Amino acid sequence: MTISTDLDRRFREAAASSGLLDVAYDLLDTPVGPLLVAVTDGGLCRVSFDPEPEREADALARAYGVRVLRASRPVDAARRELDEYFAGRRREFDLPTDLRIEAPFRLAVLAELARVPYGATTTYGELARRAGRPRAARAVGTFMNRNPIPIVLPCHRVVGSNGALVGYGGGLERKEALLRLEGVLA
Amino acid sequence: MDAVAAPPFERFYLEHRDVVFAFLARRLGRQAAEDAFQETFLRALRAYPRLRHARELRAWVFTIAARVATDEHRRRARAPEPSRPEAVEDGRPAYAELDDLARHLPPTERAAVVLRYGYDLDYADIAAALDSTEAAARQAASSGVRRLRRKGIANDYLD
Numbered sequence: 001m002t003i004s005t006d007l008d009r010r011f012r013e014a015a016a017s018s019g020l021l022d023v024a025y026d027l028l029d030t031p032v033g034p035l036l037v038a039v040t041d042g043g044l045c046r047v048s049f050d051p052e053p054e055r056e057a058d059a060l061a062r063a064y065g066v067r068v069l070r071a072s073r074p075v076d077a078a079r080r081e082l083d084e085y086f087a088g089r090r091r092e093f094d095l096p097t098d099l100r101i102e103a104p105f106r107l108a109v110l111a112e113l114a115r116v117p118y119g120a121t122t123t124y125g126e127l128a129r130r131a132g133r134p135r136a137a138r139a140v141g142t143f144m145n146r147n148p149i150p151i152v153l154p155c156h157r158v159v160g161s162n163g164a165l166v167g168y169g170g171g172l173e174r175k176e177a178l179l180r181l182e183g184v185l186a
Numbered sequence: 187m188d189a190v191a192a193p194p195f196e197r198f199y200l201e202h203r204d205v206v207f208a209f210l211a212r213r214l215g216r217q218a219a220e221d222a223f224q225e226t227f228l229r230a231l232r233a234y235p236r237l238r239h240a241r242e243l244r245a246w247v248f249t250i251a252a253r254v255a256t257d258e259h260r261r262r263a264r265a266p267e268p269s270r271p272e273a274v275e276d277g278r279p280a281y282a283e284l285d286d287l288a289r290h291l292p293p294t295e296r297a298a299v300v301l302r303y304g305y306d307l308d309y310a311d312i313a314a315a316l317d318s319t320e321a322a323a324r325q326a327a328s329s330g331v332r333r334l335r336r337k338g339i340a341n342d343y344l345d
Contacts, residue, residue, distance in 0.1 A: 001208035003223070008203070011224050020231045021195075057194035067234055068194040 012071040022065030024074035043096030049170035091118035192240040213255040245297030248315030252305035295330030
């Protein structure tokens with residue numbers, strides 16, 4: 001016997017409304033492929049390209065608690081803002097983020113990253129300098145590669161000192177697509 | 187016993203939602219089973235972080251489902267007369283008393299004893315709860331009972 005999709009949906013909604021979930025996530029279709037988007041009570045905590053939900057759920061459970069459930073409604077705000085961004089109608093995200101698991105220097109770098117405006121780029125070295133450790137460009141590169149919330153925290157706007165795109169956790173093609181969307185690349 | 191971390195709730199839910207619903211539908215009918223299903227998994231969600239290990243998750247969720255079904259039966263029966271021999275001398279329902287007595291049994295035996303004698307499930311349902319056969323369920327219940335008797339733990343429900 002298989003439960004109906006309606007019953008399944010109702011349970012997931014009830015669970016989300018119960019306030020008992022540590023993490024709710026859902027999958028979104030976007031122009032750069034499927035994204036897994038996860039939120040806690042504190043805000044957005046994860047955006048993943050090419051998601052493998054099983055592995056993602058394990059990682060989320062380790063980081064935030066075992067009550068991880070796929071549910072649509074908690075992710076609505078993030079879904080809406082990402083849709084608007086991809087449609088070219090949004091230049092800044094108003095979503096709260098939950099970065100409680102990040103160490104202090106990473107947090108400082110991600111805070112600086114969040115200030116890089118739409119349609120602009122900066123370099124790894126510049127970001128390191130702004131976060132207070134001018135010689136940590138390489139570490140900043142690693143942080144960008146492991147950015148828990150790409151797109152919303154715009155690591156695609158960080159390039160090498162010579163302007164080369166260098167790398168991207170979601171693949172260079174996606175970095176190009178995002179910069180093209182923002183009018184940085186022709 | 188080594189601690190086995192509980193999987194993300196999503197996986198636990200996906201693995202058990204169909205068997206739990208089937209069980210509740212047999213006990214309560216399809217319509218009432220829908221509410222009981224929600225209640226069962228919400229109770230499980232509430233208790234989930236307190237699970238000390240992830241063994242026997244299936245038996246655990248069946249115990250919750252059985253309790254939800256019992257509550258529903260009791261609610262239905264409240265008006266005229268209780269149809270099930272649940273009331274006991276000290277006022278605790280059978281499953282509560284047994285759950286307590288059986289807490290030191292190995293998980294499978296504990297689940298079998300509690301589901302059989304506490305919730306009055308038949309061995310087909312207990313087999314579903316334990317993901318085993320009816321014969322194995324019967325075996326687990328009876329070796330659980332023997333183990334309790336050896337420890338001098340007696341209970342009217344076990345006779």
